Amino acid sequence: MRRGLLTGGGDCPGLNALIRALVRRAIKDDRCEVIGILEGWLGMIEGKYIALDRLKIAGILHRGGTILKTSRTNPLKIENGIEKIIENMRKARIDVLVAVGGEDTLGIAKILADRGIKVVGVPKTIDNDLSGTDYTFGFDTAVNIAMEAIDRVHTTAESHNRVLVVEVMGRHSGWIAIESGIAGGADVILIPEKPFDVESVCRIIRRRHETVNDFSIVVVAEGAKFMVDSDVDGSFILQDLEKDDFGHVRLGGIGNILAREIEKRMGIESRVVILGHIQRGGTPTAFDRVLATRFGVEAAELINRGEFGKMVALQGNKIVGIPLEEALAQTKTVSEDFYKVAEVFFG
Numbered sequence: 001m002r003r004g005l006l007t008g009g010g011d012c013p014g015l016n017a018l019i020r021a022l023v024r025r026a027i028k029d030d031r032c033e034v035i036g037i038l039e040g041w042l043g044m045i046e047g048k049y050i051a052l053d054r055l056k057i058a059g060i061l062h063r064g065g066t067i068l069k070t071s072r073t074n075p076l077k078i079e080n081g082i083e084k085i086i087e088n089m090r091k092a093r094i095d096v097l098v099a100v101g102g103e104d105t106l107g108i109a110k111i112l113a114d115r116g117i118k119v120v121g122v123p124k125t126i127d128n129d130l131s132g133t134d135y136t137f138g139f140d141t142a143v144n145i146a147m148e149a150i151d152r153v154h155t156t157a158e159s160h161n162r163v164l165v166v167e168v169m170g171r172h173s174g175w176i177a178i179e180s181g182i183a184g185g186a187d188v189i190l191i192p193e194k195p196f197d198v199e200s201v202c203r204i205i206r207r208r209h210e211t212v213n214d215f216s217i218v219v220v221a222e223g224a225k226f227m228v229d230s231d232v233d234g235s236f237i238l239q240d241l242e243k244d245d246f247g248h249v250r251l252g253g254i255g256n257i258l259a260r261e262i263e264k265r266m267g268i269e270s271r272v273v274i275l276g277h278i279q280r281g282g283t284p285t286a287f288d289r290v291l292a293t294r295f296g297v298e299a300a301e302l303i304n305r306g307e308f309g310k311m312v313a314l315q316g317n318k319i320v321g322i323p324l325e326e327a328l329a330q331t332k333t334v335s336e337d338f339y340k341v342a343e344v345f346f347g
Contacts, residue, residue, distance in 0.1 A: 003033070005036055005052065005068070006043060008070055012138030013126075013283065016057075023053070025296065027054060034051075036051070039073070040069075041073045041105070042073035085112065100124050101122075102129075119324075121312070125138065125139070126138040132313045137291045139175065139176070150219065157271075163205060165259040170191065170222055173223075173331060174193055176221065177221040178191055186345075187208055188346055190219070192221055194339060195226060196224065291314060295319065302321045311327040313327065
């Protein structure tokens with residue numbers, strides 16, 4: 001059974017480990033071909049392919065990014081986009097398609113599955129916000145990068161008696177913020193799930209400066225919002241008004257606004273560090289390499305068992321297959337109980 005493999009959406013550490021695992025398993029045990037589709041759904045629509053063999057995947061385990069490239073192309077925004085994908089699969093003699101991505105990429109995979117196309121999904125998002133799986137690869141690397149950044153700004157915050165605001169990724173869920181913040185010893189953690197009031201943040205910082213230390217670290221997810229009834233706008237903070245093909249705006253800048261408000265209200269020198277794409281890049285952690293490898297092998301197992309229309313997922317310590325609709329049912333968000341753990345260390 002000839003397999004096609006594409007990576008869609010944003011890049012993240014671990015993609016190459018997954019590509020390597022799926023290709024190695026296909027060649028060694030299943031004795032079948034794997035066709036790499038370049039640039040995500042765009043490559044499937046335009047017919048951009050490469051043959052993936054052992055030479056192509058040699059030495060990629062530790063590399064970040066994806067050798068297949070990626071894009072945020074939405075086939076639904078292209079005339080007859082879904083039909084072109086189906087037709088190009090037929091022309092390229094691709095029997096089953098493995099789609100690696102987040103909710104947008106897997107949403108298109110679900111549409112294809114509903115049309116009778118043999119599809120297997122693999123979850124990929126550093127935000128860790130897909131339902132049905134405990135973790136997605138790339139998340140652990142992003143958390144470790146953010147944690148290291150928090151560790152490093154501690155010294156400059158302490159030396160200058162400053163408030164340091166660290167802005168991390170997290171559009172609708174605060175998993176990176178909460179885990180890196182707890183691990184890095186942040187004094188305040190702000191996430192999309194819990195709109196906040198600037199004055200409340202200032203009270204926490206003021207209490208800390210009066211009783212413990214004269215510096216503070218605030219970690220804020222890019223998608224965090226001010227409370228609607230606060231004196232600061234409660235909508236997303238945007239870099240610009242442009243949207244991608246899936247209707248997503250570019251977030252970023254809440255760290256700047258928060259640092260400015262803290263300095264204005266408290267008279268304490270405040271600075272911001274926006275990690276941005278640093279969290280996406282570079283070498284994946286051991287955890288992400290192993291998880292991506294296990295996902296790749298299980299994707300091959302689903303194909304061999306004829307379990308199409310499913311996504312591989314980590315549940316406990318087991319890799320299982322779950323229906324795509326279950327994976328896409330809702331955004332996985334930080335629970336109230338988990339946030340209460342973080343609040344113990346505020347201030």
